[in-house]
Amino acid sequence: MQLSAPILAAALLLAFAGAASAQSLSPMHNEGETPSLVKGFKLYVGNPYRVRMVFEVIPMDPKFEVVVADAAVNFPEIAMAPGTSRQVIVTFRIDPQLKERTIGVCVQPKDIEGTVMPRVCGTYTGRLRRAGG
Amino acid sequence: MQLARLAALLVPLLALLTGPAQACTIGVSTAGVLKLSNDGHTLSSGNSGGIASVLAISDLDLDLNGTTITISNTRLDTTPAGFAAPVSYAATYNAVWLLTGASGSLVSNPSFTVPPVLNLVVTVTLHNTVTSATGFKQGNYTTKTTVTCS
Numbered sequence: 244m245q246l247s248a249p250i251l252a253a254a255l256l257l258a259f260a261g262a263a264s265a266q267s268l269s270p271m272h273n274e275g276e277t278p279s280l281v282k283g284f285k286l287y288v289g290n291p292y293r294v295r296m297v298f299e300v301i302p303m304d305p306k307f308e309v310v311v312a313d314a315a316v317n318f319p320e321i322a323m324a325p326g327t328s329r330q331v332i333v334t335f336r337i338d339p340q341l342k343e344r345t346i347g348v349c350v351q352p353k354d355i356e357g358t359v360m361p362r363v364c365g366t367y368t369g370r371l372r373r374a375g376g
Numbered sequence: 377m378q379l380a381r382l383a384a385l386l387v388p389l390l391a392l393l394t395g396p397a398q399a400c401t402i403g404v405s406t407a408g409v410l411k412l413s414n415d416g417h418t419l420s421s422g423n424s425g426g427i428a429s430v431l432a433i434s435d436l437d438l439d440l441n442g443t444t445i446t447i448s449n450t451r452l453d454t455t456p457a458g459f460a461a462p463v464s465y466a467a468t469y470n471a472v473w474l475l476t477g478a479s480g481s482l483v484s485n486p487s488f489t490v491p492p493v494l495n496l497v498v499t500v501t502l503h504n505t506v507t508s509a510t511g512f513k514q515g516n517y518t519t520k521t522t523v524t525c526s
Contacts, residue, residue, distance in 0.1 A: 267401045271437045271526065289401075307446075307524055349524070358429045358504065358519060360449075361402035364526040 266290060266298055267328070268350045271365035280337055282369025288321060288350050289328035296352055297322045300331050303347040307364045311335070314346050320353060335369065343370045400437060400525035406430035410504065410517060419517055420505035422468075433498040433525060436490060445471065446487040447480070449522040450504055456515025466505040467521050473498040 267289035275282065290296050298321050302314035314335035321329055337344045349364040408429035410419045421428045436443045450465040470479045471488055473496055478488035490498050504519040 267435055271400065271443075272439060307526065347526075357404055358408045358521065359402075359404050359431060359502070360520050360522040361404070361431075362522060362524045363400045363402065364524050366526070 266296070266350050266352065266361065266363055268348070268363040268365055269328075271363070272367070273365075274368035274370070276370045276372040277337070278372045280339060280371070281334055282337055282344070282367075283332050283334040284367045284369075286331050286333060286348065286365070287328045288323070288331055290323035290325060293325045295322065295324055297354070298350050299353050300333070301349045301351070302333060302335065303349050303364070305345045305347050305366050307347045307349055307362070311346055316348070333367065335367075337369050337371055339371065343368065345369075400433065400443060401435040402523060402525055403432045403434070404429065405432050408502070408504070410506070410519065412512065416511045417509065418505060418507050419512060419519075420503065422503045422505060426503075429502040429504070429521075431500040431502065431523060433500065433523075434496070436492065436496050436498070436525075438492040438494065440492060442489045442491050444487055444489050444526050445498065445500070446524040446526065447482060447500075447502065447521060448486055448524065449520075450482060451520055452506060452517060453520040454516060454518040456513050456517070459513045459515065459517075461508045461510045461512070463506050463508045465519075466507070467502060468505075469500055469502045471498055471500045 269287045273284050288298055288300060300316045300319055302311050302316060304311050317332045323329060333348050335344060335346050345366055345368040347364050347366050349362045351360060351362040406429055408421045409427040410421050411423040411426040412419055413423050420426055447467055447469050450467040466482060468481045471477050473490055480486060502521060504521055506519060
């Protein structure tokens with residue numbers, strides 16, 4: 244049986260259960276000082292649903308548009324069982340001339356199918372501690 | 377001494393009452409279906425027979441500034457082999473929470489902010505559209521739109 248062209252051309256988007264496309268990030272904002280040129284934040288990534296998922300944790304600019312340099316996540320990919328959360332640590336270098344830097348961190352499912360790429364992003368600001376302060 | 381004991385009892389109690397820090401959870405409750413327009417130039421969930429994507433956003437951050445939700449980067453995710461026609465993208469959304477809401481598009485108001493209310497759920501209805509002046513080759517197409525909670 245041949246389908247008519249409009250039907251064939253229609254994009255049948257895969258049914259995708261909500262459980263398979265969700266994540267959480269906590270806290271979503273934080274700031275703090277560092278005595279060195281590197282600041283780190285402890286974040287929690289959660290998979291509150293009923294499907295095992297792999298998430299990417301990506302350091303980005305504060306507008307969440309591009310991946311930034313001099314920033315890293317200890318687990319850039321995390322496979323998580325349903326209903327669990329896991330700690331990750333994001334670290335980034337602060338230019339001593341600027342004394343402060345804000346980065347974004349986004350959590351998104353890896354290789355997700357479906358119509359939506361869900362991201363949860365937060366911003367984190369590190370400041371150099373003043374000498375004697 | 378008694379004060380210290382009382383504090384030791386109260387701290388775990390407070391932790392239980394406040395629960396874990398709020399974050400943000402995005403769930404796709406309806407994936408959506410694109411349909412081809414009668415003139416063959418537009419694939420859209422807004423065309424006859426199309427179905428919008430529906431998202432439920434919950435566990436929102438209780439920061440006083442609220443949570444910003446941004447719709448961006450609509451693109452073709454799957455195309456038939458050999459399809460390389462130039463296309464343009466559009467997306468419109470309608471978001472609802474409590475007794476209010478927001479609407480917009482990729483071009484106009486791609487972001488909106490929801491207030492820090494406990495147990496708030498934001499329902500977002502999203503329509504994606506792909507337009508090709510030369511039409512679409514026969515086959516399956518899927519789109520993807522980035523929805524960011526920040």
